[in-house]
Amino acid sequence: MHSLRPIHNRLHRLFGRGHADFFDTAAERWEICPAETVEIMPGIWLPDQIEHISRTEFGALPDILAQMQGNPAERTPPTMGYRFRDVDFVDGVLHARGAERHLRQRKRSGLTYSRPRESLSGALYESWIGNRWFGNWLLNDCLAYRLAEAAGMPVTSAPVRGGHIARYEELLGMAPRRIGEVHFDELVLFDDLHNNSHRRARAQENRARILKDRPLEPLPGVFIFRGASGDARILENEAKIAERLEAEYGFRTLYIDRHDADQLAEAAGAARLVVGVEGSQLAHGVIAMAPGGTVLTLQPADRVTTSLKLLTDCWQQHYAMVVGSGTARGYRVEWDQIRRTLDLIAAQNPQNPS
Template sequence: MPSLRPIHNRLRRLAGLDLAEFFDTAIERWEICPAEDVEILPGIWLPDQIDHIAQTEFGGLPDILAQMQGNPAEHTAPTMAYRFRDVDFVDGVLYARGAERHLRQRRRSGMIYPKPRENLGGALYESWIGNRWFGNWLLNDCLAYRLAEAAGNPVTSAPARGGHTARYEELLGMSPRRIGDVHFDELILFDDLKNNSNRRARAQENRARLLNGRKLTPLPGVFIFRGASGDARILENEAEIAERFETEYGFRTLYIDRHSAEDMAEACGAAQMVVGVEGSQLAHGVIAMAPRGTLLTLQPADRVTTSLKLLTDCWQQHYAMVVGSGTASGYRIGWDQIQRTMDLIEDKRSKNSS
């Protein structure tokens, strides 16, 4: 018999009826880490950078300013686990008792879907943003994997992939069961986007797994070259900036199409700073760099975001940004702006060490 839940929910929407909140359908919920106050480090940027912002991404200007301000004791919500029964996972969507939760874009457009081919129980750790962006997979979903691992039988709908993704799974000790359309007799999900002490501890556990057995030679910093990879963010003078970081600050340049996950880990794990165009390629640096290191993002004026700061907050690293002139399809950043920002970073480092 086909799964009728997709058409049932669609008919409810056509009738103007709201769907239930997915987490409200859980039969059990429990705290993994209670709410607590945590330190959020302030961001580092030049006083005039606000004037350079033409448009923001993933939040408005007030969100950007609040993130960059930091908070010595920010109240942080708990990490929660939820248990569900009788859940269909069909075409990237979880269906349960008049609710749905999307984990990836649908591939089918029909009204009726085949019945899931197997029944199982498991803990699902993937997310919509992790399925969309590599950086969120590495820095969010791979943290939630540790929770799924502890709960038993971690599962994911993400297909096996090659390249950096496959190698990170090996280095982080991840061996999930990969699923298609299935029926869950029992399913566990997590609310795990709050940077409390439990999540921060798992971040350091993943860093330790990644760097286990590696000899790290101290390095002033690395520049992770983005080029034309991923969604367009074309820093027109990126090569010039990378070269000047090498010659003036002793940085090493890494290229995501040339260097392995191990290369990235060994360099970034030994570095005091990671620099590059804002984007998922910088996740290679965040996961490996030590606490109190600094991530410096180079951003176009029409796509300013602090998405990566939410992640450096978890890894307890400093976050800095420089906003350039132009748009994501082509922008430039003057070296003088970078130098003055580097002076701010060095001043912050000197005060912290004194």
């Protein structure tokens, strides 16, 4: 049996009725955490860094500046739960009456689809950005899992994976039901991207799970080496920076292709500084480092972003940035900029090493 929901949704758009918000189709909604006023800590960077920016990513320059400015009293929206009925999940897309929600890039085209044969009810915790980037999976989707397990049966379309992901799922006590194309008799989703007290508490719960029973010996900092992994952000003098941080500050260098999740957690969990090229590999440091620590990102001038700051805000860590010269396909960060930024971090946050 074929479903005409894609045609129905397209006709809505063609006749000017817009693209319905998926959450508007919910049969029930409830507040998990009310709106709150929270402190957003300012970012740390040298006064001349704005002049180095040639292009921004995931937001315009005013957004970057606002994030770096912080806010001592930011109004944060509530965390919400939503219950839907009669939803199809096909080819990475949730189809309800009059609305769609994409969780993955579609692999097939067409205006109809075959209705899934399997039916179930569950709480879905995955997201488009979590399916796209490891860091968002670890620091966003794994927080939503805590909501899903409380709401019912956690489900995900992500296949079984090895490496760091499999171990993190084990450490975080995640045992979802893995689904293909299914019909949901009832589906629970969450609006959980606001750093209120409930979300921050779940972040510390996940950190505690990661570090449970681990002896942590204090470490000045860790440098998480990115190299050529992930989307291109090639820091040409990355190895030299790692060497100087080791020699002059007592850092330890971590390699995501050599160290497993346990080794990464133990080192970052003991550190007060996590430094590296801006990217998902720094999520290993964010999830484990204690509140009050600092994440220092080294960024190319043509891809400056504060997307990671939204996550350090949740983990109640400080966020710092150095903008290098060059492009994401090849750039350099001068040691003097790093040294002066470390001095600034130490001055603003004395518990960090200088």
